[in-house]
Amino acid sequence: MLDFLRPLHRQVMAVIVVLTIWACAHYLNWDWLPQYRGEIISGIWITIWMTIASMVLGMVLATMLGLAQAAGPSWLAWPARTYCTIIRGTPLLLQLYLLYYGLGALFSTTPEIRQSIFWPILKAAPPYGLLALTLSVAGYEGEVMRGAFKGVPHGQLEAARAMGVPRFTAFRRIWLPQALHRALPTIGGETVLQMKSTPLLAMITIMDLYGVMNRVRRDTLLTYEPLLLLALIYMILAGLLVLFFRWLENRLPTRTA
Amino acid sequence: MLTPVVLSGAVSSFDLLAWSSPGWGATLVAGLWNTCLIAFGAYALGLLIGVAGAFGKLYGGPVTRDCLGVYTTLVRAVPELVLLLIMNFAVRDLINQAMLAMGYGRVELSGVAIGIIILGVVQGAYSTEVLRGAILSVPAGQIEAARAMGMSPTLLARRITLPLMAAAAVPGLANLWLTVTKDTALLSVLGFIELTKATSLAAQTTKAFFTFYLAAGVLYLALSLVSVVIFGRIERWARKGQRTMEGGAH
Numbered sequence: 001m002l003d004f005l006r007p008l009h010r011q012v013m014a015v016i017v018v019l020t021i022w023a024c025a026h027y028l029n030w031d032w033l034p035q036y037r038g039e040i041i042s043g044i045w046i047t048i049w050m051t052i053a054s055m056v057l058g059m060v061l062a063t064m065l066g067l068a069q070a071a072g073p074s075w076l077a078w079p080a081r082t083y084c085t086i087i088r089g090t091p092l093l094l095q096l097y098l099l100y101y102g103l104g105a106l107f108s109t110t111p112e113i114r115q116s117i118f119w120p121i122l123k124a125a126p127p128y129g130l131l132a133l134t135l136s137v138a139g140y141e142g143e144v145m146r147g148a149f150k151g152v153p154h155g156q157l158e159a160a161r162a163m164g165v166p167r168f169t170a171f172r173r174i175w176l177p178q179a180l181h182r183a184l185p186t187i188g189g190e191t192v193l194q195m196k197s198t199p200l201l202a203m204i205t206i207m208d209l210y211g212v213m214n215r216v217r218r219d220t221l222l223t224y225e226p227l228l229l230l231a232l233i234y235m236i237l238a239g240l241l242v243l244f245f246r247w248l249e250n251r252l253p254t255r256t257a
Numbered sequence: 258m259l260t261p262v263v264l265s266g267a268v269s270s271f272d273l274l275a276w277s278s279p280g281w282g283a284t285l286v287a288g289l290w291n292t293c294l295i296a297f298g299a300y301a302l303g304l305l306i307g308v309a310g311a312f313g314k315l316y317g318g319p320v321t322r323d324c325l326g327v328y329t330t331l332v333r334a335v336p337e338l339v340l341l342l343i344m345n346f347a348v349r350d351l352i353n354q355a356m357l358a359m360g361y362g363r364v365e366l367s368g369v370a371i372g373i374i375i376l377g378v379v380q381g382a383y384s385t386e387v388l389r390g391a392i393l394s395v396p397a398g399q400i401e402a403a404r405a406m407g408m409s410p411t412l413l414a415r416r417i418t419l420p421l422m423a424a425a426a427v428p429g430l431a432n433l434w435l436t437v438t439k440d441t442a443l444l445s446v447l448g449f450i451e452l453t454k455a456t457s458l459a460a461q462t463t464k465a466f467f468t469f470y471l472a473a474g475v476l477y478l479a480l481s482l483v484s485v486v487i488f489g490r491i492e493r494w495a496r497k498g499q500r501t502m503e504g505g506a507h
Contacts, residue, residue, distance in 0.1 A: 095474075105464070196336040200443075227346075
């Protein structure tokens with residue numbers, strides 16, 4: 001830490017950073033902060049939970065997509081590849097709109113669905129948001145997992161077969177762990193990207209961190225203050241994610257060069 | 258151009274996508290044109306920043322290097338939407354203050370120009386990293402040889418480093434192009450009329466959400482598929498004269 005600050009220019013930069021923060025704290029208007037504190041914290045939770053939930057569900061889907069492309073028969077590999085191409089070729093915002101407004105409009109005009117017990121769930125925005133984020137991340141990670149599955153040395157699987165390990169056990173104990181291990185650095189980066197795409201949820205009325213700050217901006221008519229705080233919180237979240245994945249990677253034993 | 262359509266009962270999906278009223282085909286294509294324009298401009302600006310940033314990060318002094326480090330880290334840690342929103346205000350404010358300081362009146366830049374600037378600054382951070390990696394892939398001996406021959410730094414960059422790094426940079430740059438075409442959709446949130454915004458306008462007016470968002474999805478997909486083919490050609494061209502090896506760059 002002190003080594004980092006040894007060069008003179010870094011000390012000057014540190015002073016500039018401190019002065020900037022002081023100026024922002026002193027000259028900008030932060031009176032609204034106590035009033036919105038509760039909402040901001042709940043917004044942060046929604047952002048974090050949406051990231052984690054979509055990442056976990058998306059990885060389950062991505063594992064199947066990757067496996068279908070790496071080892072599946074052509075009638076499974078082809079649809080999986082098409083799915084990944086479509087997801088990666090269209091903006092997430094459009095996918096979100098298509099699911100929420102398109103599917104939502106379709107559902108609300110179908111009486112059978114309107115009268116079913118699922119309607120209260122299908123009426124709310126969060127399920128659509130989670131679905132869109134999950135489907136999107138699955139499309140990107142599907143490609144990653146395809147490469148990771150193919151990257152596991154074939155001898156490992158042959159050894160398992162020679163030992164008489166059942167196919168599913170070999171997948172669960174040998175193929176999947178090694179593929180995940182290989183994909184881990186990429187998954188870490190993609191989790192940060194996923195967190196960075198959660199603000200789009202606010203476009204379909206979900207009150208995540210970005211949505212809350214949008215309300216603050218509307219209520220207080222301030223331009224920069226809420227946005228600067230927003231950027232700061234996202235930066236901290238991204239930093240924490242990077243640290244978490246670095247810790248995770250260090251905990252796993254590696255023998256690769 | 259954006260004339261609202263009076264709905265007379267049920268209009269079929271195909272009628273809605275027709276070129277002129279009651280169809281919205283022309284509106285969607287105009288939106289697609291703006292999307293391409295902004296994406297292309299922002300990509301070009303991003304590349305300019307990226308080349309300067311990559312050389313600065315590798316060969317610049319300690320201050321340049323640290324400043325570029327702050328730029329790329331900041332941009333990559335904050336969601337694009339938030340960055341675009343902040344810069345949308347900041348760029349307009351800065352330009353107007355500069356104009357007032359120089360004694361001119363306020364100016365209102367077009368949406369496309371602002372979109373290109375703010376998206377280009379974001380792209381620049383990612384381009385810097387891609388190009389920096391590509392420059393590092395150039396064998397050191399080549400650069401040393403050029404220096405030994407007495408080439409000036411600009412000539413060296415133009416004749417040796419840039420051509421040699423092109424092949425390694427193309428896959429990353431292709432990814433960036435696909436990202437920027439999709440990132441233009443974020444500008445719809447700021448009110449710029451591009452494909453997503455045009456689609457939303459059409460969908461909200463006609464209430465045919467599914468039809469229009471699906472149609473826009475097809476247009477985006479077509480754009481990305483065409484881009485993939487073009488970048489494949491560019492990569493083959495950039496690798497001309499290179500010995501073929503197993504496994505490409507990622």
